[in-house]
Amino acid sequence: PAIMSSPYYSAGAIVAFAIVGGLLLGGLITARxxxxxxxxxxxxxxxxxxxxxxxxxxxxxxxxxxxxxxxxxxxxxxxxx
Structure with missing residues (x-):
């Protein structure tokens, strides 16, 4: 797979998941x-x-x-x- 063969793809996947996780966490914090x-x-x-x-x-x-x-x-x- 591309993620295992290239550190750039790995970093991109980690950043994408971190962004999605941050948005979900931000929504959870602001939901009153x-x-x-x-x-x-x-x-x-x-x-x-x-x-x-x-x-x-x-x-x-x-x-x-x-x-x-x-x-x-x-x-x-x-x-x-």
Missing amino acids: PDHQIVIQAVDSATKAGRWSLVMHPRDEGQCKSAEAVLVAAQVEKVRSV
């Missing part, structure tokens, strides 16, 4: 199950023809004030961690 609730709510709202607003507050104070505005407006809200 707590975000799935928000993703499903946004998806169902979009399919129903409604708007969605996704916010990323920097601290708990911003989160509390944003929630207060949403509660005052009587809108449906979904929160992740």
Whole structure:
């Protein structure tokens, strides 16, 4: 086989497998199950023809004030961690 007869083919195969493994590991690290609730709510709202607003507050104070505005407006809200 070419991999056994040439170090370049061997290095290429190792690099290719390392890239695929790195991509799989990166996807595993970034897959957060707590975000799935928000993703499903946004998806169902979009399919129903409604708007969605996704916010990323920097601290708990911003989160509390944003929630207060949403509660005052009587809108449906979904929160992740």
